[in-house]
Amino acid sequence: MFACIYIPNASNDAQAALLDCAGAFSPRVENMPPGAVVFDVEGLERLFGSYSEIASKIAEAACARGLEANVALASNIDAAVCAARGFGGITVLNHGTEANRLSDLPPAVLSASPEILETLERWGIRTLGAFAKLPAVDVSARFGQEGIELHKRARGVGSRPLVPHVDRVRFVDVVELDYEIVTIEPLTFILSRMLDGICTRLRSRNFATHEVHLSLGTYIRVLNLPLPVRNPKLLTRLLILDLEAHPPGVGIRRIEIEAIPAKPRVVQNGLFVPLSPEPEKLELTLARLKAVVGEENVGAAEIQDTHRPDGFRVSKFSSTNKDISKLDKSWQDLPNFKLLALRRFRPPLEATVQLRNSTPIWIAFHGVHGPIATARGPWRTSGDWWRPTMWDREEWDIEVLDALYRIYFDVHMDRWYAEGVFD
Amino acid sequence: MHSMQSAILHQGFALSRSRSAPQGFALPRSRSTRARLESALGERISAPFTDIERRTLETVPTGIAPLDALMGGLPRGGITELFGPPSSGCTSAMISILAEATARDEVCALIDGNDAFDPKSAAAAGVELNRLLWIRCRKLEHVLKTTDLLLQGGGFGRVVMDLTDLPASNVRSIPLVSWFRFQRTIEKTPTVLVVMSSENIVKSAAALVLRMEKQDAQWSTLLNGFNFNIEIVRSRKSRPLKSYVRVHLHSECVQ
Numbered sequence: 001m002f003a004c005i006y007i008p009n010a011s012n013d014a015q016a017a018l019l020d021c022a023g024a025f026s027p028r029v030e031n032m033p034p035g036a037v038v039f040d041v042e043g044l045e046r047l048f049g050s051y052s053e054i055a056s057k058i059a060e061a062a063c064a065r066g067l068e069a070n071v072a073l074a075s076n077i078d079a080a081v082c083a084a085r086g087f088g089g090i091t092v093l094n095h096g097t098e099a100n101r102l103s104d105l106p107p108a109v110l111s112a113s114p115e116i117l118e119t120l121e122r123w124g125i126r127t128l129g130a131f132a133k134l135p136a137v138d139v140s141a142r143f144g145q146e147g148i149e150l151h152k153r154a155r156g157v158g159s160r161p162l163v164p165h166v167d168r169v170r171f172v173d174v175v176e177l178d179y180e181i182v183t184i185e186p187l188t189f190i191l192s193r194m195l196d197g198i199c200t201r202l203r204s205r206n207f208a209t210h211e212v213h214l215s216l217g218t219y220i221r222v223l224n225l226p227l228p229v230r231n232p233k234l235l236t237r238l239l240i241l242d243l244e245a246h247p248p249g250v251g252i253r254r255i256e257i258e259a260i261p262a263k264p265r266v267v268q269n270g271l272f273v274p275l276s277p278e279p280e281k282l283e284l285t286l287a288r289l290k291a292v293v294g295e296e297n298v299g300a301a302e303i304q305d306t307h308r309p310d311g312f313r314v315s316k317f318s319s320t321n322k323d324i325s326k327l328d329k330s331w332q333d334l335p336n337f338k339l340l341a342l343r344r345f346r347p348p349l350e351a352t353v354q355l356r357n358s359t360p361i362w363i364a365f366h367g368v369h370g371p372i373a374t375a376r377g378p379w380r381t382s383g384d385w386w387r388p389t390m391w392d393r394e395e396w397d398i399e400v401l402d403a404l405y406r407i408y409f410d411v412h413m414d415r416w417y418a419e420g421v422f423d
Numbered sequence: 424m425h426s427m428q429s430a431i432l433h434q435g436f437a438l439s440r441s442r443s444a445p446q447g448f449a450l451p452r453s454r455s456t457r458a459r460l461e462s463a464l465g466e467r468i469s470a471p472f473t474d475i476e477r478r479t480l481e482t483v484p485t486g487i488a489p490l491d492a493l494m495g496g497l498p499r500g501g502i503t504e505l506f507g508p509p510s511s512g513c514t515s516a517m518i519s520i521l522a523e524a525t526a527r528d529e530v531c532a533l534i535d536g537n538d539a540f541d542p543k544s545a546a547a548a549g550v551e552l553n554r555l556l557w558i559r560c561r562k563l564e565h566v567l568k569t570t571d572l573l574l575q576g577g578g579f580g581r582v583v584m585d586l587t588d589l590p591a592s593n594v595r596s597i598p599l600v601s602w603f604r605f606q607r608t609i610e611k612t613p614t615v616l617v618v619m620s621s622e623n624i625v626k627s628a629a630a631l632v633l634r635m636e637k638q639d640a641q642w643s644t645l646l647n648g649f650n651f652n653i654e655i656v657r658s659r660k661s662r663p664l665k666s667y668v669r670v671h672l673h674s675e676c677v678q
Contacts, residue, residue, distance in 0.1 A: 274528035275613055277578025285576035289558055292568050297559040301542035301552045312542045317556045319530045319578075339548040340648055341515040343539040343587070376645045397646035402637065403509040404646055420541065422646060423514035423587075 006084035010035035078158025098156025103129025180251030209259035486523035501630030512651035522549035529580030537588035602628035
């Protein structure tokens with residue numbers, strides 16, 4: 001037996017209240033917005049008595065939540081929904097009487113598409129009884145699969161299973177403090193205890209988390225992890241390192257932690273897996289490194305799509321990042337590694353250069369000075385002329401004091417710079 | 424004791440020469456010699472021929488073919504030091520080592536002492552940048568602290584410390600005990616710690632020390648390439664008869 005509670009023109013809040021109301025009677029609740037919920041009431045007669053009494057109890061519960069709802073009980077879901085939409089107050093359809101009881105209701109209670117309702121209207125079908133009398137084969141020929149489903153509902157013989165509504169579980173913990181905390185150290189113990197509880201709850205539902213929201217009053221930090229974890233010690237350490245790098249700067253009275261659930265990582269290790277750090281350990285190491293040298297100085301280099309010299313950015317490093325295009329390479333295809341490397345001076349060092357016949361013959365910069373033994377160039381490059389960050393330069397490769405440097409003349413700045421040393 | 428040592432050394436030489444002899448003759452002779460020596464040393468040294476050193480002999484290629492042919496590569500679980508003046512080829516050799524490792528999907532780390540690493544050069548030479556953790560430092564204390572954290576964290580195939588551009592006086596002041604601590608941390612792991620500097624600083628803590636030296640440069644419109652020598656200054660592995668190799672580097676759009 002199924003019960004349906006229906007409110008015409010229900011708002012989101014009313015829908016949530018309906019779910020709450022249905023949840024008080026059964027764990028198997030199907031959400032059918034807008035304005036309807038269906039739930040399984042089988043077995044409730046032992047608690048509340050007959051089906052009429054059950055329906056009355058449901059109506060009372062809805063009324064207690066401020067909902068003026070229609071309540072209908074029927075042996076199948078579709079009949080219960082149609083009855084709740086069509087009849088006001090409380091309706092109980094006993095098994096076998098569904099077709100008769102629904103026969104006077106208009107086709108609108110079927111939740112059909114506007115096109116089908118319009119067609120039925122043109123045919124002069126005004127009630128479910130009239131629709132039920134049409135031959136099923138002809139309905140199928142005209143309306144297809146949807147028509148067959150509607151025809152079954154009109155005859156009160158729906159047989160679809162209930163699709164339970166899964167309520168989103170939140171993994172949140174809140175602590176209100178009696179007095180303000182102004183340093184990070186005492187926070188460690190509180191965060192550790194809170195995360196212990198959250199991780200236990202995650203584990204009990206076979207979840208992990210890849211995103212942790214920490215609210216310290218109005219100060220909010222979000223910890224994003226490259227893979228789901230549920231190790232409370234690791235999460236505590238990462239949060240503390242993050243707070244040390246970004247201190248809240250205010251006293252803390254209220255602490256709220258929410259972990260966003262995610263499926264835990266399942267890894268099949270192998271004997272021949274290449275050497276890489278454990279992802280959880282790597283996260284901790286990266287957080288510690290960022291605390292030492294700064295967040296912007298730790299990561300993987302990413303070359304930007306530009307001809308600008310030294311065009312790169314530092315992106316977040318993860319050992320699980322792999323270039324898919326290179327996964328099936330064979331070891332025989334390894335590239336030739338004997339390429340010349342440049343060591344860059346960041347920022348480029350301003351240089352004093354003497355020229356003869358437009359060729360550099362002497363240079364001085366940052367402790368290096370002397371005659372240029374060999375100079376080759378210029379190699380002119382320019383770009384981004386439409387932006388303030390444009391560049392226009394003439395590059396030279398030179399040999400000074402037995403070392404090989406790249407220098408350039410910045411046309412716009414009218415200055416020489418040493419860019420790097422070939423090593 | 425002196426006569427015993429000379430006997431062992433002499434025997435070592437004889438054994439190495441006997442490799443060319445027919446096996447049926449050489450092996451029984453070496454076994455009997457080994458048994459005699461073990462019985463002679465048995466009271467003072469237990470198991471004198473156990474393969475303690477063999478673990479450190481596992482090597483990984485550098486990507487520099489002549490060096491790999493000569494040495495077999497870099498010792499895992501040990502420190503390798505590359506040193507030389509500017510333009511001696513240290514950085515190119517380091518990039519070659521990283522390219523070789525990342526091509527085999529190992530995760531590597533570069534501790535850049537003076538933010539001098541050029542990602543474009545590295546990518547052109549074959550380094551997979553998404554497998555390389557780059558830490559840009561400016562101070563020696565940051566370099567040492569970072570190295571400690573990375574080695575303790577573990578799991579990296581190669582960890583490169585680039586001390587080249589840091590003031591020589593600071594680099595020289597790194598106590599020897601620090602190098603031994605690093606060596607101790609990685610000795611039972613497959614990690615290779617590569618130290619790059621302008622002079623020899625790791626001393627006896629290094630399993631392999633290579634001195635780099637620039638030879639001649641080739642020029643065209645710009646610098647076309649240059650040759651450099653790699654000299655094996657120190658190796659825990661038995662030193663080969665030839666102790667240096669010559670490598671040619673060429674330019675390919677380093678911009």
